[in-house]
Amino acid sequence: MKAFYGDLRLGVLGGGQLGRMLIQQAINYNVTVRVMDPDPEAPCRKLCDQFTVGSLSDYETVYKFGKTVDMLTIEIEKVNVDALEQLEKEGVLVYPQPRVIRLIQDKGLQKQFFKENEIPTADFQIISSAQQLRESHIPFPYIQKLRRDGYDGKGVYKVVNESYLDKAFTAPSLIERLVDFEKEIAVIVARNESGEVKCFPMVEMEFNPQANLVEFLIAPSTLPFEVHEQAELIAKKIAESLKIVGLLAVEMFLDKHGRILVNELAPRPHNSGHQTIEGNTVSQFEQHLRAIFDQPLGDTSCLNNAIMVNVLGEAGHEGPAVYQGIEKILGKPGVYVHLYGKTFTKPFRKMGHVTIVDADRDKAIEKARFVQANLKVIS
Amino acid sequence: MKAFYGDLRLGVLGGGQLGRMLIQQAINYNVTVRVMDPDPEAPCRKLCDQFTVGSLSDYETVYKFGKTVDMLTIEIEKVNVDALEQLEKEGVLVYPQPRVIRLIQDKGLQKQFFKENEIPTADFQIISSAQQLRESHIPFPYIQKLRRDGYDGKGVYKVVNESYLDKAFTAPSLIERLVDFEKEIAVIVARNESGEVKCFPMVEMEFNPQANLVEFLIAPSTLPFEVHEQAELIAKKIAESLKIVGLLAVEMFLDKHGRILVNELAPRPHNSGHQTIEGNTVSQFEQHLRAIFDQPLGDTSCLNNAIMVNVLGEAGHEGPAVYQGIEKILGKPGVYVHLYGKTFTKPFRKMGHVTIVDADRDKAIEKARFVQANLKVIS
Numbered sequence: 001m002k003a004f005y006g007d008l009r010l011g012v013l014g015g016g017q018l019g020r021m022l023i024q025q026a027i028n029y030n031v032t033v034r035v036m037d038p039d040p041e042a043p044c045r046k047l048c049d050q051f052t053v054g055s056l057s058d059y060e061t062v063y064k065f066g067k068t069v070d071m072l073t074i075e076i077e078k079v080n081v082d083a084l085e086q087l088e089k090e091g092v093l094v095y096p097q098p099r100v101i102r103l104i105q106d107k108g109l110q111k112q113f114f115k116e117n118e119i120p121t122a123d124f125q126i127i128s129s130a131q132q133l134r135e136s137h138i139p140f141p142y143i144q145k146l147r148r149d150g151y152d153g154k155g156v157y158k159v160v161n162e163s164y165l166d167k168a169f170t171a172p173s174l175i176e177r178l179v180d181f182e183k184e185i186a187v188i189v190a191r192n193e194s195g196e197v198k199c200f201p202m203v204e205m206e207f208n209p210q211a212n213l214v215e216f217l218i219a220p221s222t223l224p225f226e227v228h229e230q231a232e233l234i235a236k237k238i239a240e241s242l243k244i245v246g247l248l249a250v251e252m253f254l255d256k257h258g259r260i261l262v263n264e265l266a267p268r269p270h271n272s273g274h275q276t277i278e279g280n281t282v283s284q285f286e287q288h289l290r291a292i293f294d295q296p297l298g299d300t301s302c303l304n305n306a307i308m309v310n311v312l313g314e315a316g317h318e319g320p321a322v323y324q325g326i327e328k329i330l331g332k333p334g335v336y337v338h339l340y341g342k343t344f345t346k347p348f349r350k351m352g353h354v355t356i357v358d359a360d361r362d363k364a365i366e367k368a369r370f371v372q373a374n375l376k377v378i379s
Numbered sequence: 380m381k382a383f384y385g386d387l388r389l390g391v392l393g394g395g396q397l398g399r400m401l402i403q404q405a406i407n408y409n410v411t412v413r414v415m416d417p418d419p420e421a422p423c424r425k426l427c428d429q430f431t432v433g434s435l436s437d438y439e440t441v442y443k444f445g446k447t448v449d450m451l452t453i454e455i456e457k458v459n460v461d462a463l464e465q466l467e468k469e470g471v472l473v474y475p476q477p478r479v480i481r482l483i484q485d486k487g488l489q490k491q492f493f494k495e496n497e498i499p500t501a502d503f504q505i506i507s508s509a510q511q512l513r514e515s516h517i518p519f520p521y522i523q524k525l526r527r528d529g530y531d532g533k534g535v536y537k538v539v540n541e542s543y544l545d546k547a548f549t550a551p552s553l554i555e556r557l558v559d560f561e562k563e564i565a566v567i568v569a570r571n572e573s574g575e576v577k578c579f580p581m582v583e584m585e586f587n588p589q590a591n592l593v594e595f596l597i598a599p600s601t602l603p604f605e606v607h608e609q610a611e612l613i614a615k616k617i618a619e620s621l622k623i624v625g626l627l628a629v630e631m632f633l634d635k636h637g638r639i640l641v642n643e644l645a646p647r648p649h650n651s652g653h654q655t656i657e658g659n660t661v662s663q664f665e666q667h668l669r670a671i672f673d674q675p676l677g678d679t680s681c682l683n684n685a686i687m688v689n690v691l692g693e694a695g696h697e698g699p700a701v702y703q704g705i706e707k708i709l710g711k712p713g714v715y716v717h718l719y720g721k722t723f724t725k726p727f728r729k730m731g732h733v734t735i736v737d738a739d740r741d742k743a744i745e746k747a748r749f750v751q752a753n754l755k756v757i758s
Contacts, residue, residue, distance in 0.1 A: 020406065024403050024406055027399065027403055027426065027720070028715075028716055028717045028718060029716065029718060030718040030719075030720050032425075046411075046427075046428045047406060047426060048425075049425045281712060281713055281736070290709065295705070295706050295709050296706060296709045296710040298709070298712070299712035299713060301712075303682060303683070304682070326674070327674050327675060330669065330674050330675045330677070331675040333660060333677070333678035333680075334660055334678060336407075337407055337408065338407045339407060339408060339409040340409075341406070341409050357660070
């Protein structure tokens with residue numbers, strides 16, 4: 001365990017909403033936060049001690065930024081890992097570790113890691129040419145994913161039959177058997193440097209199929225105990241195999257046969273853990289800080305039923321954001337609004353989220369529907 | 380109800396811990412926060428869009444600062460009210476209203492207000508000369524309070540008998556009958572411009588007699604229902620009589636005969652409401668924002684037993700602050716640390732607070748004692 005209070009300069013690569021909510025927690029620990037993001041209008045711009053506009057994928061830029069802090073963390077995986085490795089060599093604490101980020105950045109390496117460590121996952125094949133795609137052993141329909149830089153549904157392509165192959169990605173990718181899933185579930189696990197590991201209770205997700213984004217999330221899940229138990233075992237096994245320091249979000253499918261298959265990993269706070277701010281004893285943001293500061297991990301238990309609704313830019317609207325209906329939703333008890341400080345809206349852009357908490361699960365769902373029907377971001 | 384999201388520039392007079400926790404909440408509403416404080420090292424210095432070093436009691440300084448924002452609020456009462464009244468005339472929204480701040484700034488006017496509005500309070504007399512003090516009708520022992528600028532026990536003097544009169548304050552003051560109280564209790568009430576009024580459940584306080592500061596606070600109070608009911612009625616009556624917009628903390632005594640007597644008011648977030656951050660559906664900081672933004676007030680119900688422990692600078696230590704024992708207290712479940720970003724400690728300075736939450740009240744108290752025994756701020 002380290003004593004870090006007061007003087008630590010924490011650098012965060014990425015200045016989006018995850019960084020913003022991390023800062024809201026870091027304030028409680030007197031941590032000096034410096035943030036870098038390529039967007040001068042990033043959500044963290046006004047909340048940190050120092051905000052640097054810079055490319056996260058450029059070696060020199062990341063290296064220089066890293067030299068100004070004592071510890072570095074990320075809120076996005078797409079960062080220059082070579083620079084992080086150099087910084088680590090020179091004594092900067094980098095959590096999660098560069099080798100973990102490098103592995104998770106590449107969906108191909110991630111899948112191989114699952115295979116080598118006997119983590120259940122959908123059948124897959126790594127593809128490096130259009131020819132290999134045509135000769136693959138995975139039957140139609142399947143999912144093609146770019147190995148690098150995909151997020152929020154970008155870089156993902158569904159290959160239904162041979163006629164879809166013409167539009168397939170030609171960059172290095174992986175293809176995987178389409179999982180006929182019953183539910184999408186997620187477990188967020190944290191590990192500190194002393195080796196303590198703790199999971200947040202499993203959550204269930206509902207995606208918006210049009211936007212291909214998590215839109216609705218319920219915690220805790222009401223799936224059978226055995227599913228919770230197995231999902232947590234898998235998440236812990238991954239965290240321990242990786243020896244990650246920090247948070248790890250493990251997205252999984254529960255298939256129609258009751259099997260759990262790991263979909264993908266994110267080594268950082270995650271959209272599927274936003275409801276922990278109000279719904280759990282410790283939030284994912286606080287837990288990430290405790291993990292990287294090598295403090296005792298917090299109690300993750302759920303205080304209540306909590307539903308997280310993403311607030312997405314309305315289709316057909318692009319421009320300066322206008323929020324409609326906030327006063328309506330604030331009229332309901334247990335409704336928490338989190339806006340991300342983004343000036344411009346565009347269709348399906350994540351502009352904020354709302355957490356709805358209620359001791360009665362059905363009432364929570366009813367209120368979440370009310371929030372979805374009444375809160376709009378237009379321009 | 381107003382729609383305020385996105386463009387509102389909120390000015391806060393005072394950049395201490397109350398402003399700091401207000402900013403943590405305001406982030407969720409995309410509010411642009413500007414803060415002014417005379418101390419260049421004030422806790423809010425790095426968290427707001429713009430931080431101005433300036434005197435809060437100087438007319439020109441407050442007026443100029445107020446002209447740069449759309450709405451002004453306070454986190455300390457000791458501000459130049461003449462400037463606020465002028466700003467109000469010129470269209471700046473000032474909440475709480477300058478007339479309310481003016482009344483509460485002066486403990487004599489506060490007491491007269493209680494009398495005029497039949498709010499129960501200890502017998503008192505307003506004193507403007509040493510001669511008046513000697514001729515007063517209040518029997519010994521009594522408390523003398525400066526009418527203006529007292530806080531956290533400063534400006535308060537206990538007059539036990541005639542021999543104490545030589546050291547009594549000579550500035551305008553009030554004296555009041557010493558209340559032989561059973562408990563100190565507090566209710567925080569909020570009122571928005573539309574006239575909605577809501578109380579947080581009553582809390583019980585324990586003071587550190589040496590430092591004369593709230594040191595330990597338990598919510599919700601386990602005093603009989605009738606006491607809760609009466610305390611809330613009194614708090615609501617005061618808020619409605621004042622027509623305050625914003626939060627009002629009402630500190631009260633429960634005397635040995637079961638009577639409630641109002642001690643004093645604070646028209647802002649208050650130390651006796653810090654536990655609402657984790658302990659209640661809505662926190663006092665969110666409630667203050669909802670009130671001044673004329674939004675529906677939030678559900679104030681307690682989620683759990685919550686104890687608030689002030690983290691005070693250790694006696695005999697003055698200098699750069701060093702925090703001891705944080706990793707120990709974080710090992711207990713339901714312990715939340717809030718440090719205030721103060722670089723220097725001095726004896727009894729409020730350096731932070733810790734909230735302890737537990738479904739079992741006795742366990743919460745046990746953990747609070749552990750926190751008090753283990754967390755130290757030294758230099």
